[in-house]
Amino acid sequence: MKLFLTIGVSKAPPLSHLPGAITVAREMGDWARNSGFITEVITDENKNPVTIGRIRETLLGMLPANDQVELFILHFAGHGFRSGAEQNTWLPSDWHKEMRAISVEGLKRQLYRHGIKSLSIFGDACRSLPTDIDTADIFGDPVLPRGPYDAVAPIIDRINAVGDGQQAYMLKGDGVAPPRCVFSTVLIEGLCGLKDEAFDKHNPDCVIPESLALFSRDRLKEIGETYDLKCSPDYATGIPREHAIYFRRGENPADIPIPQWPAPPSPLVHAPDNNGEDLQASPLDIKFRAFKQHFRDSLSLHSYLAPRSLNLAIRGAVPKKIWSTFPVEKILTNADEAAYRVRGITDSAIQILVEFDDGVFASAVVYEDLITLISRDENGEINWTCVSRWSEFTDGLNTSINVIKDLQAGNLSADQVDDITAKLREAKHINPTLGAIASYLYDYTGDIDSIRRMAFFYCIYAQPMPFDVAFMGLLSTKDMGRGAIVADVPPIPARQQSLANGRLPEWVTRATDGGMGQVAGLWPWLRQGWQFMEDPAPQEKAAAKGLRDVAKFLLPSQFSSFREQGARILIDRFHLEARE
Template sequence: MPSDAASEGSPVPPDQRMVAFAIGVGDAERLPFLAGAHNGARGFHAWAIASGYESRLVIDDNAPVTFPRLKAELEAVLAPGSGPIHRMLLYFAGHGLIREAEEGLWLLSHWYSELRAVAVEVLRRRLYMHGIRQIGIFADACRSLPPDVDALDLTADAVLGRGPRKPEGTPALDKFIAAQDGTATFAVPGASPDDDRCLFSGVLLEALWGTKPSAFSQILPGKITSSSLGKYLTTEVPALSNRYGMQVVPTAVPAFPEGDNYYFGVGPALLPPEFPPWPPAQELRSVPQQVLRLDSPKSAQGLSEKGVSQQELGLESARDPSVKEKLSMEKRLHDLHAPTHFETRAGFAVEGARVAALWTPPDAFAEAQHGEACWWRVGERNGFVLRKPVPVLVELADGTCVATTALPEFIGSILCEDFGSSALVYRAVGELSASEAAVKALGRLERGELRASAVLDEAVNLRQEKHVDPVLGAVSAYLYDAIGDLDSIRRIAWAYHKKHQAIPYDVALLAQIEAHVGSDGLLRVDIPAVPAREPRTVKEERFPWTHQATPPARAVVAGFWPLLRQGWAFLDDPGLATPELLELTSHLTRARFSTLHREGARRLSTLFGLQRHAR
């Protein structure tokens, strides 16, 4: 993690702006009202104004916070001619979700009727195209998902369209998130709703205003920096939540550069507001805290009163003993019935759905094997054995198609549920079972247990077996992207090239590198050189490949679209995808791995000239 800087002055050029957005959604449809969300946003806005930021307050006290409203507010600040932005802070308080690999979602006022949520990571990437040097994200919202919350079928919306310029490097990123995946945060009620305080926001604001000595840098007297703020939050928030019988463990990933990472101590002198003491726990026993999550007892009660069951909205809670628990992802993947080899040395085994056909490019073929409609080998028409990655559509009996890639020397096992592919694991030809690391990773992905707080070590764990199962490389790339670590994603891409393996499309996409299609029909990218850096954790220190320099390289990409559904939201980044591919995003089902409805699959097959191979 970055250390405190030794510089005393602010390096922000005088002609560049410091802007902030304080978003508070307390009145989201069909969910408990959160007065604390409004209060937190007002408090952050007041601090930003006093600290010299150009700040906007966007809350739903008098009017709902809708996508058009939020977009208009953002575009007004980002408008050409308004001046370059050095630092932008985004604060959000309200209801939220975490989906897949660090796919954070914020719920606006009309989330239920629109079935739409703010895609936090994609919004961050869109801001890259506006020349912003630093982006800070403060989120006081739940990050847990009940087991089948995908039934909500929320569309992840980035709010902003493509920006005016190609990203010039990656902005520095600070992230301070109220709760880890799988947990909720909460608000402590005051004497009136105007006094309700979201616990994380309350602790944060006490620090930002300079009222807490433990939030100050130990190296720079009088300064609060990214790293000192992060250390303070990860210590103080859990301690205060324990007082109320809760467990809130925030995530802090401070990465603003040394000498330009100040939140207090540079700029105008601040006169802090009066913060009342946090009430004793016994005073709150008869007053329920507001829990900022969808599957809280309070929200479930409110839904049932409106005649909407939890099951209808996919809000079943694993804590409810009346809910029949389905088999775990790990158990289902361990039980997959798949061959150990195909003569073509590539293919797929599908369980949970009947396969009607496979679609491949004209120079490849697919055949059902051994009387099994769900075992298919994939090869090349000239040479039989598959020697290059091949895009494949697996057409299911209901007309939906799993959009995936056949890889030389790998057999892919696809687990299907109601809406398509919930899991995909690759294993080398000849191996009896899938990688245990891949099985466990997908199980944790389904349960929302890939911890943002330990993203660096989580990504290292996944990367160790990325050559055994390319899905692991893709998931680790999403984790790195969530903290803006572009260099680590490019190191992953280079490692696949060095191992003579094609780069998973998701990795190439998140690496933000240019691509072109060669005369052989393969997609290739030019991987830039990456400089060496110091290891950030003890685990990184053990593995030099996490921080070593890598040279430039030209490498082959596996397939022409993302393996995971969440990758489609990034397809408008320049360099890798075509506009026609981006248009198919609306045809995706809610499945975790890319699955298209019938019309979307038809258009995709036409776009890439795929041919159908029925059994």
């Protein structure tokens, strides 16, 4: 059984009208039906808005209750934005009114429970950061309820119109050709076998995920030159290479009409050079310099405090209270900085909430043998990281700062996930926040095994693993009482080698044994993890207990922070006390 769902949203007020989304949704649907897919097309034609409820109803009608799906393709054309590390959000028609949007990662994870062997996700939407706090505060809806099967990650292929943090394009119609979204039209050319360049070099009769991705990359360069656009698609394809075949010569119909492209503007009107310093990224750079200085100023405490005397430093605002289940001792307080000693048991990790005078609560985890640094800038953005107490902490801090900057700016590219996560994992024990970020990058490509390999190494080094690693790795968890959660890590076979991952370190691809380890923290470290608290898998229920109602009180920082109502739920649920 092969399934295909295409969603085209042309009207998502107050954002611009995108009639090209309807054009490409229709053409995608025609290709899928002609290729033997059970096909559904959802658009907002005839004043019929695209809502999350409508998508949910359509999906539930498509997905079988007792049959396996060989290939499921999900395509979207419309508006979207990025909500975290490789976390994508698609906007339905009523997103602005309902303050809910489609969480692509949440929906993908729900599809794990529907017996799907191969899942292809084609996203033709912008992936830039939200431009205002209202957009940043929109909750990502996973769309589907829990499915009939245990969660098993399929082989996943992701092809997006643009890289993280960038804008997608639509061309207006010209009276001959209709308006059309650029990326989806290129996909149609490849999926329909209309271009020889879309066929696989090793199997020249087939269009497969990798050959479609490579064709899209080269074709979009050509289209970009024609229409004076900067097109840079983003892709990550699964292995083995031929796990999915989109088109095969002799089996698919050959009479599919060639998509008509609008005539290019003549003469071309060149847009300003977006590589200069006038980019929208400039305010981010200014903001980030303050954040970087906050972290470095926090480390200046190290120069006049004994290394063993502190394991928590806060810069940018002095807390009103610190909530914890363990004692907290104040060591130093200045105008906008403070240092503390959180006293726990050896090899433990303590969940804390930091309450500020304006009712904002920052979340962080303090390790017994590391220093947790929390930074709050003048705009209220909260970040935190960990460093070693000893001489190597400066290099570790530089790595952490650069990773968090890339996380915020959208520079963590899907086609470099393996390389990026390997670098993050090298320092994940000095700074466990890097392990948490790596878990979301692996999840983007459906690489659950790599998250579990990472969890194994936390176990053998007897260091509590970040909550996000345990949760994104779909690990079975057990609540041991008094805030102690342990995770069961299953044995994982060696990863299949490919040309792309042949240069990775052995510890990234090796087989790992099973183990059991403590979970660090009582809730997600990163904001993007909260979308998975609404409907956890059965093995995750112990860790997610009591967290569902907190998500609506999240603040838009990358790391978890809360309005007072949400923090009070956590304080009551986990019996936290005001320790300072």
